[in-house]
Amino acid sequence: MRNQPPQKTALQVVGVLAGTASVLYFVYTDGVSLSPVTRSLVGLFVAVGLAAASLVTDDAWDTVSLYLLSGVAFLGASIHLLQTYRVDGVGTLVVLLALTVVALGVSRNWGRLTAPSTGAVRVAVAVAVVLSLALVGVDLGTGGVTHSIELTDRVTVSDGYDREVRLGTVTYRNPSPVPKEGEYPRYEACLVGVSLPDRYQGRAETGVSVDFHSHRLVSGGGSVTLNATTYLPREVANTTTTFTVVGTDACPDSAATPTVAVYERPRRY
Incomplete structure (x- = not known):
């Protein structure tokens, strides 16, 4: 590699660092409301485009810069x-080791490889750009994940202790x-129509749990159904065994029968 002015080297280092930060920020931060799969695939397309572009540069330092950015x-x-x-x-370890073997293998046998033509490189870059734009367009142009809750008619408690139902x-x-990915559901529940200790002030509010984090990625055109559960306080489980389950807009002040009211808490932005 021939010598070059230190100013150019410094600018290339800054360019590689800024490019690395930009790509990683795009991939790991949902700043434009894209699917994490879309962000990952666009990052891979960018890497392929940069690697292809590095094959037609005349300057060795530019080639190194593009290759480093492509690899990261x-x-x-x-x-x-x-x-x-x-x-x-x-x-993950197996995949990373496989990538390491491929990278070192290509590097070791680089002299035996046939350099692609400029036309082929331009086609590769164009394909990477088109695929990235198409994927982003489809992602932004289609709807996001929605969720809905379907409640049972009633729940029965058979044990006198804090019970998940x-x-x-x-x-x-x-x-x-x-x-x-979908958003975590913000459902809550409250118990009304039952005798409660004074500390509950007439109603007991509880959270609604959904095993969301292990199923938050929903496949294209698909759906995922998860159980919604809550805990009944010990004092209630000791005195009442059957509750009516209803969906409401908010926790009601009272009910004629022991009731679990389920409602969605407004999202605060």
Whole structure:
């Protein structure tokens, strides 16, 4: 590699660092409301485009800069994609080791490889750009994940202690062909129509739990149904065994029969 002015070297270092930060920020931060799968794939397309562009540069330092940026983008996007699909630690390690072997193998045999033509490189870059724009367009142009709750008619408690009961199911639906994440449901429940200690002030509010974090990614055009549960306080479980379950807009002040009212808490922005 020939010598070059230190100012140019410094600018190339700044460019690589800024490019690395930009790619990783895009992939790991949902700043534009894109699916994590879309962000990962766009990061991979960017890596391919940068690697292809590096093959037609005349300056050796520019080639190194583009290759470094391409490698970081590829690794960052690959790791993010593995995390999105919740690949376990062993699986992630295997993939990273495979990438290491491929990278070192290509480097060792670089002199035996045939350089692609300028036209082929331009086609590769154009394909990467078109695929990225198309994927982003489909992601932004289709709807996000929605959720709804379906409640049971009643729940019965048979033991006199804090008891987790199933109130119904929450279903997530993804109308987009792109896998997307849903938002955590903000449902709450309250008990009314029962005799409660004074500390409850006439009603007992409890949270509604959904095993959301292990199923937050919904496949394209698919749906996921999860159980919605809550805990009944010990004082209530000791005195009442059957509760009517109803959906409401807010916690009611009273009810004629022992009731679990389920409602969605407004989201604060």
